[in-house]
Amino acid sequence: MSTVRKQHLSVDRVLLAFLFLAAVLTIGPFLWIALASFKTQIALLMGTVKFTPVSMNYDEVLFGNTSLFARNFLNSIIVASISTMMAMSIGFLA
Amino acid sequence: MAQSNNRHAAKYLSLVPALMFLVLLSALPLFNLIALSFAEVTWSGGEAHWEWVGFDNYSALASDILFKAGILNTIILVVVATSAQVLIGLMLALACSRLGRKSRAYRTLFLLPILIPGIIIGAIWRLMYNYQFGVVNQILDLVGLGPIDWLGSSSLALMSVIIVEIWHWTPFSFLLLLAAVEALPKDVSEAAQIDGATKWQEFRRVSLPLLWPAIFTTFVFRAIIAFKVFDEVYLLTGGGPGTATEVISFTIYQRFFVQDNPGYGSAMSVTVIFIIATIIGIAMTRQRSRSQ
Numbered sequence: 092m093s094t095v096r097k098q099h100l101s102v103d104r105v106l107l108a109f110l111f112l113a114a115v116l117t118i119g120p121f122l123w124i125a126l127a128s129f130k131t132q133i134a135l136l137m138g139t140v141k142f143t144p145v146s147m148n149y150d151e152v153l154f155g156n157t158s159l160f161a162r163n164f165l166n167s168i169i170v171a172s173i174s175t176m177m178a179m180s181i182g183f184l185a
Numbered sequence: 186m187a188q189s190n191n192r193h194a195a196k197y198l199s200l201v202p203a204l205m206f207l208v209l210l211s212a213l214p215l216f217n218l219i220a221l222s223f224a225e226v227t228w229s230g231g232e233a234h235w236e237w238v239g240f241d242n243y244s245a246l247a248s249d250i251l252f253k254a255g256i257l258n259t260i261i262l263v264v265v266a267t268s269a270q271v272l273i274g275l276m277l278a279l280a281c282s283r284l285g286r287k288s289r290a291y292r293t294l295f296l297l298p299i300l301i302p303g304i305i306i307g308a309i310w311r312l313m314y315n316y317q318f319g320v321v322n323q324i325l326d327l328v329g330l331g332p333i334d335w336l337g338s339s340s341l342a343l344m345s346v347i348i349v350e351i352w353h354w355t356p357f358s359f360l361l362l363l364a365a366v367e368a369l370p371k372d373v374s375e376a377a378q379i380d381g382a383t384k385w386q387e388f389r390r391v392s393l394p395l396l397w398p399a400i401f402t403t404f405v406f407r408a409i410i411a412f413k414v415f416d417e418v419y420l421l422t423g424g425g426p427g428t429a430t431e432v433i434s435f436t437i438y439q440r441f442f443v444q445d446n447p448g449y450g451s452a453m454s455v456t457v458i459f460i461i462a463t464i465i466g467i468a469m470t471r472q473r474s475r476s477q
Contacts, residue, residue, distance in 0.1 A: 103283075103284060103287070106280040106283060106284055107284065107287065107288075109276075109277075109280055110277070110280055110281065110284070110288060110291045111291075113273075113277060113291070113295065114291055114294050114295070116352070117294060117295060117297055117298060117352075117356075118294065118297070120309050120310065120313060120352070121297070121309075123309070123312075123313060123320050124308075124309045124312065127312060135318060136317070136318055137318065181202060181203060181206055182203075184199060184202055184203055
């Protein structure tokens with residue numbers, strides 16, 4: 092009985108390792124792009140592993156004079172909400 | 186009698202708005218596209234002039250190298266990426282289902298890539314594939330392998346795009362297949378165990394046949410969506426190098442808008458719609474005859 096249970100546990104362990112690997116592969120790219128967002132252009136191009144995080148990329152996107160980010164985001168919200176409302180109001184008649 | 190007639194009328198009347206929108210938004214554009222595919226459109230004086238050319242647009246397709254490359258690459262991409270997605274998705278689903286509560290955190294996590302727009306996925310992977318500073322080459326460098334030009338080499342570029350496509354859409358098959366695996370009846374596999382079937386026999390002869398319809402549906406779903414792949418390719422390689430990653434939606438985009446040739450682009454679109462519809466039709470009838 093106990094050997095069967097041991098076998099079960101070791102199979103579970105292999106499966107967990109498999110899921111963990113898949114999780115790392117899923118999360119990895121997100122982490123990497125998140126890290127890259129705190130790097131300077133130079134640090135990014137050099138491919139340095141250790142770097143001092145800077146917030147200048149975020150400053151530029153969110154508060155920069157030439158940045159259209161806020162306006163474009165608003166446009167997306169407008170499109171998303173109006174199309175959802177239209178689809179819902181037509182679809183609910185069905 | 187009159188009342189039931191009224192009720193019938195009201196029933197059909199309530200269909201009218203939905204039907205109207207369907208005709209207006211789906212049927213009309215499609216018919217317009219088909220009409221356009223038989224015409225040569227020129228622009229002069231701010232107006233479009235249609236000139237009917239019969240089947241000229243279609244016969245030109247046969248000698249279009251870009252079109253052939255696009256169809257071929259798309260089929261390779263669809264077959265390889267979709268098979269891998271369904272296979273990996275099934276493996277993940279089986280593992281998650283067996284581990285039960287222990288896998289709850291993973292289940293949520295695996296769905297992350299579906300939430301991200303394709304254009305951002307393209308940007309992320311383009312950076313990661315970068316020859317000089319991309320993280321993929323950095324990791325390879327740690328193991329001692331030389332840098333690989335993932336997107337610039339014509340033999341590897343399509344493979345790189347396929348990897349991104351697999352990464353992006355495996356969660357989708359995982360989601361559908363997990364629902365199917367969780368819904369498997371317990372009693373048949375228990376019966377198989379009592380009859381002395383090994384784990385593999387139980388999976389091969391009991392679970393897999395029961396899962397087959399779900400696997401097939403997932404495959405067809407994913408194949409249809411994969412046929413329309415555009416944004417990742419647009420950002421990753423732009424169809425290059427040469428025609429190595431030229432997918433059909435990209436060819437259509439170029440002919441239609443970049444070269445400003447709506448008639449020819451429409452002919453291409455109609456042909457692709459026809460090809461996809463044929464494949465789906467064959468697959469569906471096969472499936473139906475199999476299940477009967």
